Amino acid sequence: MISNKNMLKISQNDVENYNKNGFLVSDSNLSNNLIDKITITYDEFIDKNKHLTLEEMSSPHLYEGTGAKHNKSKDLCNSFLEIGKSDEIVSQVIKILGSDIILWGMHCMHKEPKTGKKIPWHQDGTYWPIEPKATCSVWIAITDVDSSNGCMQFIPKSHKLGVLPHLQEDKVQQDGELKGSLDLKIDESSFDKNTSVNCIIKRGQVSFHDTYLLHSSDANFSDKPRKALVLRYMPSTSLFNRSLPDRVSANGHKYDFSYRPIFLVSGNPKENELKSEKYL
Template sequence: MHRMELDAYFDEYQRSSRWTELAESLLGESVHCHGAEWFNKPPGSTSPTPPHQDNYYFCLAPPKVLTMWLALDEIDEENGCLRYQPGSHRFGVRDHAATQTSGFSQAVADYTEEEIQREVLACVSPGDLLIHHGDTIHRADVNRSATRHRRSFAMVFQAASCQRDESAFERYALQRKKQQHELGIA
């Protein structure tokens, strides 16, 4: 679910000093929240989350943006834990290509088997908070569990100095429009 901040509760929640102070301490300046999102991979889901970088979608420069991802369930390899590419935030946003995955229209175009072997798995318990930089490559497998959901709540914070890179956003918007046309939804 996207655009949860349209609800008064979540609008207030995302502006809580608990979250903004943490984001400000990590980004080194004042921040604002893009909004709140809820994710769910139900038992037996068939869609993996492709390797991607959040800032490919946001197109922010400088890339002082982070995602706070709060686990709502016990999350492990079986039900699709996040998998991070260590150090990938240091190299900028890579080329992405269209996917067929609902909610994740783009994926890192040249993600390699060697990178898959270097991934760090983030197995977490309810209430654990994962925080990653907007340029960090991450992904998740399908939920192979027969009974367990993989639910999480996420908020994206950007530093006040960030501005949208209009040329990068235009490239992304054109790619998205082309993909929607090919899928017959535009």
């Protein structure tokens, strides 16, 4: 049995800071067993899928219906799913979102050394079929991450601004940004970049951020890959709306939400039950 001293735990003060600033970085680390499992699972996926672009590394926990040509086994998908359902993580998300929680997404945020590109300023909620838009993204550092290898940058309190003006990607490509990763970019005249903070995070640490938080990341200038796994959770009081059109990135990758399985990991279905949502 894992000691509570050696596992992820956020405090009430952390939750208050999350609500105030739109993000938090854990002081505690994931347990050794869990971060080791994440590392092994992540590395196997990356080793088998070097042909994928960053946007195609979404949904590694799903065997079918991803819209990407993943090379992965059902056992590997199940390993990712076990991570997303782990009590060590879900018990902390409950403190932010409440007791009724759905795991609806997952993404391997991999940046190769020297070639991993900059990702422009954006708000995640702009891209997702969730109504009302409520998601907590759980960003797990598998390697140490800092300004040299593409750490995230946040604009504190920007989650309180609502949806900001966006520009189409084909009008704004510049500065080595990753073409195709996002088809929209925040109009930078709508916020002050000088207020940004770097999210410097060690292996095994976890950051949590709100669906409306303004964030970006620089290129990986280092000699080592930047490895991170992101888990997406929503309260079941929001609806995963499958009737909305699928998103297609600027390079043609389709995000098919109409058949994507979602997973109740805590509590009751709430709003999604009214829409006859199916859980696996």
